[in-house]
Amino acid sequence: RKIRVAVIFGGRSGEHPISCVSAGNVFEALDPGEFEVVPIGITREGRWVLADGDPTRLAIAGRVLPEVTDATGEAVALAADPTVPALRAGDGLSGVDVVFPILHGAYGEDGTVQGLLELAGIPYVGAGVLSSAVSLDKEFTKRLLAAEGVPVVPYAVLRPGMELSEGDKERLGLPVFVKPARGGSSLGITKVTDWAGLDAALAAAREVDPKVLVETAVPGVREVECGVLEGEDGGPPEASVPAEIRVVAAEHDWYDFEAKYLDDASEFDLPPNLPAEVVERVRELSLKAFTALDGAGLARVDFFVTADLEIYFNEINTMPGFTSRSMFPMMWAASGLDYPKLVTRMVRTALARGTGLR
Numbered sequence: 001r002k003i004r005v006a007v008i009f010g011g012r013s014g015e016h017p018i019s020c021v022s023a024g025n026v027f028e029a030l031d032p033g034e035f036e037v038v039p040i041g042i043t044r045e046g047r048w049v050l051a052d053g054d055p056t057r058l059a060i061a062g063r064v065l066p067e068v069t070d071a072t073g074e075a076v077a078l079a080a081d082p083t084v085p086a087l088r089a090g091d092g093l094s095g096v097d098v099v100f101p102i103l104h105g106a107y108g109e110d111g112t113v114q115g116l117l118e119l120a121g122i123p124y125v126g127a128g129v130l131s132s133a134v135s136l137d138k139e140f141t142k143r144l145l146a147a148e149g150v151p152v153v154p155y156a157v158l159r160p161g162m163e164l165s166e167g168d169k170e171r172l173g174l175p176v177f178v179k180p181a182r183g184g185s186s187l188g189i190t191k192v193t194d195w196a197g198l199d200a201a202l203a204a205a206r207e208v209d210p211k212v213l214v215e216t217a218v219p220g221v222r223e224v225e226c227g228v229l230e231g232e233d234g235g236p237p238e239a240s241v242p243a244e245i246r247v248v249a250a251e252h253d254w255y256d257f258e259a260k261y262l263d264d265a266s267e268f269d270l271p272p273n274l275p276a277e278v279v280e281r282v283r284e285l286s287l288k289a290f291t292a293l294d295g296a297g298l299a300r301v302d303f304f305v306t307a308d309l310e311i312y313f314n315e316i317n318t319m320p321g322f323t324s325r326s327m328f329p330m331m332w333a334a335s336g337l338d339y340p341k342l343v344t345r346m347v348r349t350a351l352a353r354g355t356g357l358r
């Protein structure tokens with residue numbers, strides 16, 4: 001019998017539409033001769049719906065982004081099957097062999113769905129509960145990796161109700177990046193070049209997460225990313241060929257949401273146009289971060305490189321963008337694994353791993 005794969009997508013975070021696009025590409029990549037796909041959408045309100053899984057409805061149309069809804073008839077909507085009653089979290093999973101939770105951000109990439117699947121005893125693609133929770137949280141990720149000797153840029157953490165102290169302003173300097181601790185896709189992030197703009201930036205970040213990071217902006221930053229995959233048959237994790245992202249459009253000063261998905265504002269060099277030893281060091285640090293954070297399945301590890309070729313860890317994404325045009329699949333394609341092979345390998349690794357402590 002075929003392997004039943006539930007692909008869970010959409011979700012409650014601001015990255016909902018990106019997850020839909022990724023899911024559409026995953027549906028197309030899973031060989032129907034080997035896999036039976038169960039498409040499960042989660043609405044922005046958190047309702048689980050059995051979706052129709054038509055990949056053509058899960059694409060970005062101009063500047064309109066796809067959306068899981070539980071009503072039919074909306075213009076660009078992935079409608080639930082109206083004959084099937086709305087599900088509760090976890091419903092729709094009986095008889096499923098493995099889950100691909102292609103969800104970004106809170107309530108998906110943060111260990112919550114992973115916990116549900118552990119309790120249900122259903123194997124799933126990607127990192128486990130603790131690794132997901134830590135990796136989505138930019139504060140705890142930095143604390144743990146700094147303790148391993150991985151360089152991170154100076155930052156301050158503002159918990160709910162806290163303000164940035166004068167001492168921290170002096171220590172961090174301007175400009176700073178203000179970001180939600182547990183966000184993604186650059187949502188809620190502001191580059192602050194004058195302290196007069198700090199309050200508005202904090203408010204924007206706190207719309208995504210009550211906990212906020214304020215970070216020294218790396219001057220003249222170059223951004224380099226690397227894909228990591230869990231090893232096959234118990235082997236060590238593997239790093240892809242890294243890539244450098246360059247924001248080329250004049251209206252975008254940094255890699256914000258629009259530059260990432262809408263404006264064709266970015267280009268990439270695969271491999272980066274950097275000395276071989278810098279590229280190799282990025283790969284080593286990616287594997288170190290993956291291992292130190294108990295990574296499983298996959299991760300994309302992102303770095304800043306300074307004009308002096310110093311490398312700083314920026315963040316890790318345990319469920320990175322997974323559209324056929326996203327960096328993670330493209331870096332693996334350049335490393336010899338095309339999109340369908342990559343998806344198939346991740347599903348098989350998850351099945352072989354099973355659930356429980358390892």
Ligand code: ADP
Binds near residue numbers: 183218255304
């Ligand atoms: P997200 O998880 O939303 O992608 P990031 O921390 O990666 O959040 O920040 C998004 C983008 O903001 C980065 O890709 C980079 O362009 C810019 N950025 C964030 N922090 C810094 C920093 N300290 N220095 C320079 N640029 C930064």
Ligand code: MG
Binds near residue numbers: 315
């Ligand atoms: Mg991120």
Ligand code: MG
Binds near residue numbers: 185186302315
């Ligand atoms: Mg990022």
